[in-house]
Amino acid sequence: xxxxLSGLGLARVKDRLDTAGxxxxxxTLSYWRSGRAxxxxxESRRAVELLETVLGLPARSxxxxxxxxxxxxxxxxxxxxxxxxxxxxRSRVAPFLATLGDQNISLPVLDLRESLxxxxxxxxxxxxxxxxxxxxxxxxCTKLITTMGTPGRPPKLIGTRYCEPGRVETLPEEGFRxxxxxxxRPLSRGETAILEYELEYDDExxxxxxxxxFRHAVHTHLLEITFAPEAQPLACRSYRxxxxxxxxxxxxxxxxxxxxxxxxxxxxxxxxxxxxxxEWP
Numbered sequence: 001x002x003x004x005l006s007g008l009g010l011a012r013v014k015d016r017l018d019t020a021g022x023x024x025x026x027x028t029l030s031y032w033r034s035g036r037a038x039x040x041x042x043e044s045r046r047a048v049e050l051l052e053t054v055l056g057l058p059a060r061s062x063x064x065x066x067x068x069x070x071x072x073x074x075x076x077x078x079x080x081x082x083x084x085x086x087x088x089x090r091s092r093v094a095p096f097l098a099t100l101g102d103q104n105i106s107l108p109v110l111d112l113r114e115s116l117x118x119x120x121x122x123x124x125x126x127x128x129x130x131x132x133x134x135x136x137x138x139x140x141c142t143k144l145i146t147t148m149g150t151p152g153r154p155p156k157l158i159g160t161r162y163c164e165p166g167r168v169e170t171l172p173e174e175g176f177r178x179x180x181x182x183x184x185r186p187l188s189r190g191e192t193a194i195l196e197y198e199l200e201y202d203d204e205x206x207x208x209x210x211x212x213x214f215r216h217a218v219h220t221h222l223l224e225i226t227f228a229p230e231a232q233p234l235a236c237r238s239y240r241x242x243x244x245x246x247x248x249x250x251x252x253x254x255x256x257x258x259x260x261x262x263x264x265x266x267x268x269x270x271x272x273x274x275x276x277x278x279e280w281p
Contacts, residue, residue: 008055016054022047025253027235038249080105081243081271086213088244093176097146100169100178104144104215106137110192113222114212115261120230122206122280127155127199135187142166142182143195146213149175153202161196211241211275217268224263225276233278238264241273248277 008016010026010033017024024047032039039048048062083094111132119125133143143163147155154170154177166180183193210225227233236256239248254276256262264276 013051013054017047017050020050020054022050027237027253028251038247041250080216081214083215085243086215086273092171092174093146093148096169096171096176097178100144106140107133107135107143107187108216109133109218111220112212112218114224116210116223116225118207118225118227118231120228122231123203124201124207124210127201129195129197129199131195132192133195134192135189138189139186140183141186142180145179145181145197147177147179147199149177149201150203150205151175153204155199155201157197158200159198162193163195163197206280208280209275209277211273213244213273214269214271217270219268221266221269221274222263223274223276224261225278226261231280234281236262236276236278238274238276240275243272246273 010029013029014024014026022043024044039045045063051057052059052062083097087094087097109131113130115128116124117126129145131143147157149155152172152175154172154175156177157165157168157179160181163181163183166182168177168179170177179197181195181197183195187193210223212221212223214221225236236254237251238254239251241248252264254262254264262276262278264274266274
């Protein structure tokens with residue numbers, strides 16, 4: 001609203017911020033203006049302070065709004081988010097997961113590495129995941145993984161390493177599938193293990209984002225996305241959500257070298273949602 005009232009276009013606002021020493025893309029300014037993203041990083045907040053000057057606003061008129069937003073935003077490092085906070089109250093997924101119990105609480109993820117492939121038709125096709133987990137109790141021997149595709153087309157587990165697939169539960173209308181993975185042997189408290197698995201998707205419409213839901217904090221997370229040469233995105237960004245359906249925050253444009261995947265690497269990841277989104281030409 002403040003940008004609209006100033007009469008300045010986003011490109012002119014960007015130029016003035018550049019001159020003042022803050023580099024902010026037009027896309028990021030657009031996200032801030034629409035509320036799709038919230039500036040929370042130190043450099044972003046510095047840009048907001050300069051934006052007050054560029055727009056001729058009183059000092060702290062915008063940063064005070066951010067402070068109030070920060071007070072309302074939920075961030076729970078070290079805690080476990082409820083399923084409804086992640087999946088939403090309208091979805092049948094959260095009640096379904098509640099019936100299965102919280103066995104994953106005893107096997108939290110320390111390090112998560114994922115590799116996603118998007119094919120020439122702009123469809124998400126293959127997703128490879130590698131987890132390093134640590135037992136917080138004795139005799140832990142299984143882990144549940146949750147997967148989501150499009151309605152009527154849940155993902156398929158097509159490969160595992162260092163674990164074996166067990167029972168499978170599906171909500172076809174939600175495109176949701178939960179799979180139990182069995183470890184080679186029960187873990188004692190404090191022991192670690194590696195799990196690797198691969199998913200295949202059968203989506204019927206082009207994808208524009210990939211989200212990872214974290215119920216608890218994770219030390220490190222790497223997500224890389226490889227697009228087919230015939231289906232390169234116009235723009236790509238990383239972001240996080242405090243809870244499901246919340247505005248995107250910490251939005252960062254992503255670039256990549258020719259022939260390399262887009263990727264985002266994060267440390268000390270708090271509970272909530274991390275994702276990468278992209279726009280097609």
